[in-house]
Amino acid sequence: METEIYIKSELFPAYPGEEEEINPGRFGKRLAEFIKELLIKENIEVADLYSTDYSYELRLDQFKFSVYISTGNIDEEKNEFLISISPKKEFKRKLFKKIPTKETVTKIYNVIKKGILNNPEIQIMEI
Numbered sequence: 001m002e003t004e005i006y007i008k009s010e011l012f013p014a015y016p017g018e019e020e021e022i023n024p025g026r027f028g029k030r031l032a033e034f035i036k037e038l039l040i041k042e043n044i045e046v047a048d049l050y051s052t053d054y055s056y057e058l059r060l061d062q063f064k065f066s067v068y069i070s071t072g073n074i075d076e077e078k079n080e081f082l083i084s085i086s087p088k089k090e091f092k093r094k095l096f097k098k099i100p101t102k103e104t105v106t107k108i109y110n111v112i113k114k115g116i117l118n119n120p121e122i123q124i125m126e127i
Contacts, residue, residue, distance in 0.1 A: 001102050002109050003085040006125040007031075007116060010079050021051040028072035031081050032056035035069060038115035044108065055082075063104050065092045069112075080125065085109055 012034065014027035021029070029051070036046045036058055047061040055072030067085065074080040090102045116122045 001088070001090055001105055003088050003105060005083040005109075005113060005116065006074070006080070007083065007122050008080050008125050009119075009122040011119075011121050012081060013078070022056070023053050025076045026054050026072055028056045028081060031071040031083070032058055032069075035071060035083065035112055035115075038111055039108070042111045044111065060108070064099050065094065065101060065104075067104065067108060069108070083112060085112075 012028065012030040015029055018027045018029055019025075032049055036049055039046055039058075039060070044060060045062045046058050048057075048059040050057055050059075052070070055070040058069040058071075060067040060069070065087065067087070070082075070084045070086070072082060074082055085105055085108055087101050087105065090100065091098045092101050093099075113124075116124060
């Protein structure tokens, strides 16, 4: 199951003062906002967008389990980013149940990848 996309683009620089929300040298809020818009266009609701120590995270609650999408620059780089979707396993355990995640995560991954491929200013990096 594919859950990560590495990209290179000048479209997502840090906001002025973004370092006050996240660790120094880290950013990714513009990328998170870009992904949020892609998801909304496909009727996928974003419950929250917030900062963590090292990235920005979108939380999706409309499914049988929560989905998290993290976005952040790679190791102090100004134009290279990682997009990471969780859960990463094909099943989520919840109270004696096994909930399949692959179909939902794959759908979200495909929405994001399509939006990236449709933008000539964003390159997918092979790592």
